[in-house]
Amino acid sequence: MWVGVDCGTQSxxxxxxxxxxxRIVAQGQRSHALQEGANGRREQDxxxxxxALEGAFxxxxxxxxxxxxxxxxxxxSGQQHGMVVxxxxxxxxxxAKLWCDxxxxxxxxxxxxxxxxxxxxxxxxxxxxQTGYTASKLAWMREQHPERYQRIAxxxxxxxxxxxxxxxxxxxxxxxxxxxxYFDTRRRCWHQDVFAQIAPELDARRVLPRLIESHEPAGHIxxxxxxxxxxxxxxxxxxxxxxNMMSAIGTGNIAPGRxxxxxxxxxxxxxxxxxxxxxxxxxxxxxxxxxxxxLPLVCTMNVTSATTRVREMFGFDIDTFSAQVASAxxxxxxxxxxxxxxxxxxxxLPRAQASFHGLDSRxxxxxNLCRATMEGASYGLRYALExxxxxxxxxxxxxxxxxxxxxxxxxxMLADILDLEVVCPQVTEAAALGAAIQAGxxxxxxxxxxxxxxxxxxxxxxxxxxxxDLTTHTQPQPEGVAAYRKGYADxxxxxxxxxxxxxxx
Ligand SMILES: Nc1ncnc2c1ncn2[C@@H]1O[C@H](COP(=O)(O)OP(=O)(O)O)[C@@H](O)[C@H]1O
Ligand SMILES: O=C(CO)[C@@H](O)[C@H](O)COP(=O)(O)O
Numbered sequence: 001m002w003v004g005v006d007c008g009t010q011s012x013x014x015x016x017x018x019x020x021x022x023r024i025v026a027q028g029q030r031s032h033a034l035q036e037g038a039n040g041r042r043e044q045d046x047x048x049x050x051x052a053l054e055g056a057f058x059x060x061x062x063x064x065x066x067x068x069x070x071x072x073x074x075x076x077s078g079q080q081h082g083m084v085v086x087x088x089x090x091x092x093x094x095x096a097k098l099w100c101d102x103x104x105x106x107x108x109x110x111x112x113x114x115x116x117x118x119x120x121x122x123x124x125x126x127x128x129x130q131t132g133y134t135a136s137k138l139a140w141m142r143e144q145h146p147e148r149y150q151r152i153a154x155x156x157x158x159x160x161x162x163x164x165x166x167x168x169x170x171x172x173x174x175x176x177x178x179x180x181x182y183f184d185t186r187r188r189c190w191h192q193d194v195f196a197q198i199a200p201e202l203d204a205r206r207v208l209p210r211l212i213e214s215h216e217p218a219g220h221i222x223x224x225x226x227x228x229x230x231x232x233x234x235x236x237x238x239x240x241x242x243x244n245m246m247s248a249i250g251t252g253n254i255a256p257g258r259x260x261x262x263x264x265x266x267x268x269x270x271x272x273x274x275x276x277x278x279x280x281x282x283x284x285x286x287x288x289x290x291x292x293x294x295l296p297l298v299c300t301m302n303v304t305s306a307t308t309r310v311r312e313m314f315g316f317d318i319d320t321f322s323a324q325v326a327s328a329x330x331x332x333x334x335x336x337x338x339x340x341x342x343x344x345x346x347x348x349l350p351r352a353q354a355s356f357h358g359l360d361s362r363x364x365x366x367x368n369l370c371r372a373t374m375e376g377a378s379y380g381l382r383y384a385l386e387x388x389x390x391x392x393x394x395x396x397x398x399x400x401x402x403x404x405x406x407x408x409x410x411x412x413m414l415a416d417i418l419d420l421e422v423v424c425p426q427v428t429e430a431a432a433l434g435a436a437i438q439a440g441x442x443x444x445x446x447x448x449x450x451x452x453x454x455x456x457x458x459x460x461x462x463x464x465x466x467x468x469d470l471t472t473h474t475q476p477q478p479e480g481v482a483a484y485r486k487g488y489a490d491x492x493x494x495x496x497x498x499x500x501x502x503x504x505x
Contacts, residue, residue: 004436009265012052017436028059040102043095068230075439077246077431078159083137102343105350108136126185131350135181167219172209175245175290238442241290250434251399252466259395263404267303271391298384306339328371330483333363337376379491401430416480424472
């Protein structure tokens with residue numbers, strides 16, 4: 001059995017995959033709190049992720065009554081970019097500053113300038129720095145907490161930290177590392193000079209984790225953890241990766257021409273590439289994939305984070321919220337939202353705030369405000385897909401994942417707004433599935449090198465273990481496409497008038 005863990009922004013999920021039948025035989029989930037402060041601060045306690053992993057893993061084992069000794073390997077997926085700083089003893093020195101934290105926007109702007117603007121960033125790092133990336137969080141830590149900064153012994157990403165808890169090893173793999181902002185995504189190595197500009201007092205060779213290939217193991221499970229869950233002592237922990245990289249594997253997006261779109265807390269659109277994707281729009285992050293390729297990606301910060309905020313404001317549960325959205329017509333009778341509750345990454349508006357527009361005495365209803373929020377979040381995803389250029393326009397179908405993808409109404413709205421067919425994978429926890437598959441790939445690679453009897457490529461594993469759920473297949477409907485063509489034009493006009501973002505073609 002192979003275990004996949006996904007530490008998302010709102011919860012940590014565990015799936016246990018039987019690689020012979022291809023079935024998920026057990027699942028567990030535990031949520032974790034987000035600490036939100038003034039000025040865009042968004043943090044989590046790394047120890048909460050550990051507690052959630054333990055709870056979700058216990059739940060999976062208990063509900064399935066699976067013998068834990070049948071588990072051979074574990075893979076961990078995690079929300080990207082979060083900064084986990086540890087002291088010599090491996091204890092967090094500060095809460096993890098997350099991908100959606102915008103407190104460090106001034107530090108990010110200063111770093112971009114120091115590197116020579118967008119062109120300088122692209123030249124040095126292969127991508128343009130964004131406020132969410134780890135780099136500006138470290139610069140902020142240096143300025144705001146100099147005493148703790150001086151005690152930093154190790155800087156990890158969320159999934160690296162969980163790997164460290166599982167194995168005791170400080171390692172990183174290329175996919176997640178490429179979202180730090182001090183990693184050269186073209187050449188796939190830490191950028192020592194950029195790191196030295198951000199943190200001159202820290203020795204990169206000491207504080208940055210050792211880089212490994214995606215198919216390599218991070219290590220073996222620590223004896224205490226094996227005893228805690230009743231696992232065998234030889235369980236391998238694979239390199240794991242960022243949640244988007246793992247979702248790519250979990251949707252079979254490991255070849256050109258496929259597009260995965262996630263409606264999680266964030267919204268992401270990504271396509272796989274065998275080479276570094278030269279010439280992309282600077283808003284596209286040329287991340288590495290966690291399989292040896294690249295995963296150009298556009299991330300918007302306000303998808304289910306926005307719908308959840310409006311839903312909770314009205315005190316609705318998910319079913320009531322969905323019923324409210326369904327009861328309003330497309331276009332929400334003229335109500336529009338720019339849903340930038342968390343600032344926004346693409347378009348690059350880290351200081352932006354959310355705003356409703358077009359409200360009058362007739363249309364100001366909960367139903368219209370709920371619908372407008374789902375529509376606004378989805379227009380942001382169309383904007384993201386357009387930024388992808390040829391990588392996006394080549395897509396004939398979107399593979400849809402993340403919590404929002406569970407809503408049939410939202411799937412139809414998205415198909416209409418994008419004017420593209422959408423479909424979900426059978427295993428909706430695609431990042432956790434991808435992590436489980438990568439864990440198995442890591443075992444197979446080891447076996448191929450003579451330590452065991454079997455070998456299987458990642459492609460063969462994805463072909464065998466990733467299946468689409470044809471009941472979720474959704475085609476764009478002409479009336480919806482026409483209504484949303486106008487809705488999207490109105491959204492772009494609003495983006496232009498409120499934030500100066502050109503309306504484009
Ligand atoms: N049927 C649904 N309709 C709309 N939103 C949903 C639905 N089911 C789940 N969600 C939302 O999905 C979100 C969780 O998505 P998920 O991808 O697990 O997030 P993350 O990985 O960022 O923690 C929650 O905000 C939840 O409200
Ligand atoms: O910052 C990014 C991608 O660059 C986000 O996609 C995070 O990786 C968080 O993902 P979710 O919690 O929304 O899945």
